[in-house]
């Protein structure tokens with residue numbers, strides 16, 4: 287016990303043993319690096335350190351976007367951009383007016399990194415390699431003399447005589463400004479909570495749906511291009527491409543639902559029903575078209591004659607689910623079979639039982655309550671000179687480069703606030 291008290295008091299109180307910095311940034315990820323570099327380039331007089339828990343920095347950047355790093359999105363209107371954020375939509379409007387996706391292009395361009403826009407609006411380095419972004423950040427940090435201290439997990443911080451006393455696993459430090467950019471870390475959220483902030487319970491976002499259903503077995507890789515999906519019993523709905531996987535359903539239409547429904551689907555323990563409209567017609571319109579086909583295509587086999595924009599293998603499954611055999615001709619379809627096929631095409635119900643990670647990108651919904659942040663500076667309203675950026679806040683977006691954009695925008699505004707102090 288006496289030993290423990292001794293360790294604690296030396297780690298937090300013995301100023302002689304502490305390294306002094308003007309700014310300490312906790313977290314060597316996207317938001318941490320962007321913040322530190324932007325401060326250093328506006329204020330060369332400030333001594334800055336990044337404390338990173340792990341032995342390597344920028345690990346998420348490395349694996350991001352399937353190793354290509356989807357740095358931002360080609361969306362240049364702040365208001366429109368906010369629509370991609372289930373959490374943070376309102377709060378990010380002002381910040382996006384200060385630093386938006388176009389500024390991200392310019393920032394990287396000024397550092398010799400060329401970005402390209404893909405058809406769906408996602409933006410990647412022209413090299414298609416996240417290493418390009420890592421090399422850029424590492425180079426900027428070296429140029430700016432920022433200390434990057436690895437294996438230095440933050441274990442406590444407190445204010446004393448106007449300075450932050452920062453205790454890490456390896457050493458302790460003092461600083462005038464403290465920036466926490468530690469991503470989604472339950473340990474850190476607990477620590478931040480103990481300092482007076484509210485933490486919104488974290489739950490996963492951007493996941494795929496697990497579904498065991500005969501209609502989906504043996505056809506992984508099939509994509510329906512433009513579907514409409516509803517989560518039954520809620521007002522959650524989305525549209526877009528749908529991918530059938532070995533485990534269930536994925537692709538943008540599902541990821542959007544997982545993001546907007548992150549909290550309500552967690553409450554349902556990821557067990558719920560969805561209704562899928564594969565063709566975008568109402569059930570009545572579909573039924574009328576099927577009746578016409580019954581007349582016009584009387585002699586054709588139903589399973590072979592697919593009049594709709596539904597992939598062949600999926601069509602075969604839906605026909606089977608409507609209890610129509612391989613040898614049934616259009617003319618032979620009963621009223622029940624027509625109704626059943628129409629229902630499969632326009633309101634097919636699937637039972638979701640669990641979720642899986644989407645390997646390209648996943649984030650956490652939850653974190654520091656946005657009510658407690660001054661979004662002009664990304665500063666805590668509870669403690670002066672304490673700043674937050676990135677996923678540590680209760681901000682997250684759908685897939686497409688928006689999560690990094692939040693990290694860049696937050697980092698930029700923290701840097702501006704500290705540089706002007």
Ligand SMILES: Cc1cc2nc3c(=O)[nH]c(=O)nc-3n(C[C@H](O)[C@H](O)[C@H](O)COP(=O)(O)OP(=O)(O)OC[C@H]3O[C@@H](n4cnc5c(N)ncnc54)[C@H](O)[C@@H]3O)c2cc1C
Pocket residue numbers: 312313314315316317318337338339340343344345346347349350351352355356357358438439440441467468469470471474645646647648649675676677678686687688689690691693
């Ligand atoms: C597989 C995957 C792919 C993704 N791809 C994309 C993409 O292409 N585009 C996109 O926009 N978003 C993507 N995302 C989301 C994006 O990576 C995050 O939103 C973003 O990294 C958040 O940045 P951050 O700096 O807030 O947190 P992080 O990048 O998570 O960085 C936080 C850092 O803090 C450190 N840390 C934690 N606790 C402590 C502590 N106590 N002391 C010191 N350091 C600590 C962590 O080790 C980490 O290095 C992806 C996510 C994943 C998981």
